[in-house]
Every structure is written in C-alpha cells, then in structure tokens.
Amino acid sequence: MHVDRATVTVADGFVPVIDLSSRNTVEGRAALARAIDAACTGSGFFVIVGHGIPQDFIDRMFTVTYEFFRLPDEEKERVAHRPGVSGFRRTGGSTAHSLDQQTPPDLCEAFSVHATGELSEEERRKLGNEWATWTLANIWPENPPEFRKVWQEYMTAMGELAADLMRLFAIALDLDETFFDDKFDHHGSSIAVNYYPPQLTPPLPGQWRRGPHTDFGSLTILYQEDNRGGLQVLQGEDDWRDVCAIPGSFVVNIGDLMALWTGGRWVSTMHRVVTPQPDDTSSRLTIPYFYLPNHDASIEPMRPFTDSPAVERFDTVTVSEWVSRKVQKIFS
Ligand SMILES: O=C(O)CCC(=O)C(=O)O
Numbered sequence: 001m002h003v004d005r006a007t008v009t010v011a012d013g014f015v016p017v018i019d020l021s022s023r024n025t026v027e028g029r030a031a032l033a034r035a036i037d038a039a040c041t042g043s044g045f046f047v048i049v050g051h052g053i054p055q056d057f058i059d060r061m062f063t064v065t066y067e068f069f070r071l072p073d074e075e076k077e078r079v080a081h082r083p084g085v086s087g088f089r090r091t092g093g094s095t096a097h098s099l100d101q102q103t104p105p106d107l108c109e110a111f112s113v114h115a116t117g118e119l120s121e122e123e124r125r126k127l128g129n130e131w132a133t134w135t136l137a138n139i140w141p142e143n144p145p146e147f148r149k150v151w152q153e154y155m156t157a158m159g160e161l162a163a164d165l166m167r168l169f170a171i172a173l174d175l176d177e178t179f180f181d182d183k184f185d186h187h188g189s190s191i192a193v194n195y196y197p198p199q200l201t202p203p204l205p206g207q208w209r210r211g212p213h214t215d216f217g218s219l220t221i222l223y224q225e226d227n228r229g230g231l232q233v234l235q236g237e238d239d240w241r242d243v244c245a246i247p248g249s250f251v252v253n254i255g256d257l258m259a260l261w262t263g264g265r266w267v268s269t270m271h272r273v274v275t276p277q278p279d280d281t282s283s284r285l286t287i288p289y290f291y292l293p294n295h296d297a298s299i300e301p302m303r304p305f306t307d308s309p310a311v312e313r314f315d316t317v318t319v320s321e322w323v324s325r326k327v328q329k330i331f332s
C-alpha cells in the first residue's frame with residue numbers, strides 16, 4: 001500500500017482511496033485532481049473519504065430506506081412503478097442486458113426518485129421518451145413517515161457533492177473549473193436504491209444480484225452497507241476485484257458519458273454484484289446517486305482530447321439518446 005502525503009491519498013493501485021478533506025484550498029484541489037485523473041484513467045473507480053457528509057445523516061438515510069424495504073409486500077406495492085411514475089420495482093431488471101448479455105432477472109428490488117420528478121406532468125413530458133427515467137413522477141411511501149424528507153435532503157447533498165466532483169474532474173482534464181456547470185443546470189439525476197433480499201433459494205444459472213454493466217451517466221456516488229461484500233470491478237480481461245466497504249466512505253465511479261466526453265482517456269469500467277455463498281442469508285442495501293448531465297446535452301469528446309491520436313473517436317450522442325436506449329434494454 002502506498003501513502004502519498006501530499007494528496008493524502010492512500011492507493012491500493014486499482015481502486016484508490018481519495019481523502020477529499022483538502023478540497024477547500026487551491027493546492028488541495030490541484031492535488032486531488034491529479035489523484036482523480038490517475039484513478040479515472042486506470043479503473044474509473046475510487047473511494048472517497050473526508051467528503052463532509054455527516055455520518056449520522058447517512059445513517060438516517062440508510063435506516064429509513066431499510067425500514068421501507070422491510071415493509072410487507074402489499075405496502076411496497078402501493079408505491080409501485082407504473083407508466084409515468086418511478087417508485088418501487090420488485091426487480092431491478094436484468095442489468096447485463098444493457099451490454100447485450102442475456103441473464104435471468106437480477107435478484108434485486110429497487111426504489112428510485114429523480115431530480116426532475118417533482119415537476120408538473122406537462123413539464124416532464126417534454127423531457128423525453130417513455131424510457132427516459134427523468135420524465136417519471138416521484139412517488140413517496142407513507143411509511144416510514146420521514147422517508148420523503150430524508151431522501152430529498154440526501155438528494156440535495158449528493159447533488160452538491162457531485163457538482164464539486166465534476167469541478168475537480170474539470171481541473172483534472174485541464175479545463176476551466178466551471179466547464180461542466182451549465183451541462184447540469186436542469187439535470188434529471190436519480191437516487192436508485194438497490195435492496196438485495198436474503199437469498200433463501202439458490203440463484204438460477206447465470207443469475208446475479210446485479211449483472212455485469214457499466215454505468216451510463218457521468219458519475220455515480222454509491223453508499224454500500226459495511227461488511228456485506230458483493231460489489232466487484234473488472235480489471236483486465238477477467239480479474240474481478242472486490243470493492244471493500246470502508247465505513248463512512250462512498251464508492252465513486254465514472255459512467256459511459258464521462259468516457260465519451262474524454263474520448264476514452266477515462267474509462268467506464270464493468271462491475272457487478274455477486275450472489276452470496278449458499279449459507280449466507282444476509283440482505284444487502286446500496287444507495288447509488290447517478291449524476292446525469294442535462295437530458296438535452298450533447299456529448300462529444302472535449303477539446304484537449306480531440307487532437308490526441310491516442311484516443312478513440314466517438315460519435316456525438318445526446319444524454320437522452322444514450323441513457324434511454326440503455327434503460328430500455330434493461331427492462332425489456
Ligand atoms: O449494489 C452495488 O454494490 C452496485 C450497484 C450498481 O452497480 C448499480 O446500481 O449501478
């Protein structure tokens with residue numbers, strides 16, 4: 001293990017731990033940007049500590065969310081996803097379908113809300129097609145009673161953290177620090193919790209808790225329950241590496257749109273959630289925040305990379321086209 005005292009970064013090589021507590025100084029930000037560039041060029045994954053989100057707040061988010069998933073099925077079904085509405089899904093689809101891999105449905109329940117989910121129906125309809133998740137209305141469970149308030153506060157906190165990470169990304173890419181700001185000024189980002197129920201019967205052949213996939217957006221901030229295990233990131237062709245849960249940390253990974261934006265200099269890496277051993281009947285809960293640029297933003301490789309022979313040329317794509325195509329594959 002390598003400890004870089006200048007950046008206060010502890011690196012294990014593939015998924016480094018980055019301490020964000022120096023992000024309030026110019027020198028600190030420059031050093032953090034270098035560490036982020038190295039991580040995003042290598043695995044596209046890093047773990048953050050020193051992020052400033054209080055642990056008791058994360059714990060409250062975790063507790064209300066767990067309480068919801070522990071409710072009887074009939075109560076969860078009252079806030080079930082239906083056309084035009086987000087909410088609870090008994091299965092999170094088959095995530096590996098997004099990469100055209102055929103698998104049985106993931107062993108995962110889900111609940112999601114979107115930053116745009118409180119807009120009027122008329123406003124939301126203008127934002128995209130039926131697979132554009134940010135056009136869906138939020139729906140909130142009555143129990144636990146504080147669910148909606150805590151989730152909304154958490155969404156705000158994640159949005160602020162993600163926006164600052166994008167600023168560090170801009171520094172890391174030698175862009176103006178505010179380069180990305182206007183690409184997120186009407187974003188439809190989401191919290192989409194994964195609840196993996198106790199595994200009481202053996203999984204079907206080829207079945208996962210979450211099948212292999214890359215995330216679609218710009219960045220994901222994931223909170224994972226301590227010590228349950230399961231998240232693995234692909235290194236090379238077939239080396240699946242466990243991502244350990246460090247108490248109080250978040251796992252950050254970049255998604256496809258960040259890889260496209262950087263012409264492939266940064267990588268959107270395959271990851272999956274494996275099923276537990278047969279004698280392990282623990283459940284697992286993870287809370288990802290998917291930070292997505294504006295649905296109508298056009299993603300084309302940025303200036304510093306377009307001249308480099310080392311990067312790939314990608315077709316320009318809008319956020320809406322890219323993400324809704326992936327979502328459609330997962331759920332159909
Ligand atoms: O639950 C996890 O550990 C990861 C889930 C994930 O990759 C996702 O929701 O995109």
Ligand SMILES: [Fe+2]
Nearest residue numbers: 213214215271
């Ligand atoms: Fe993911």
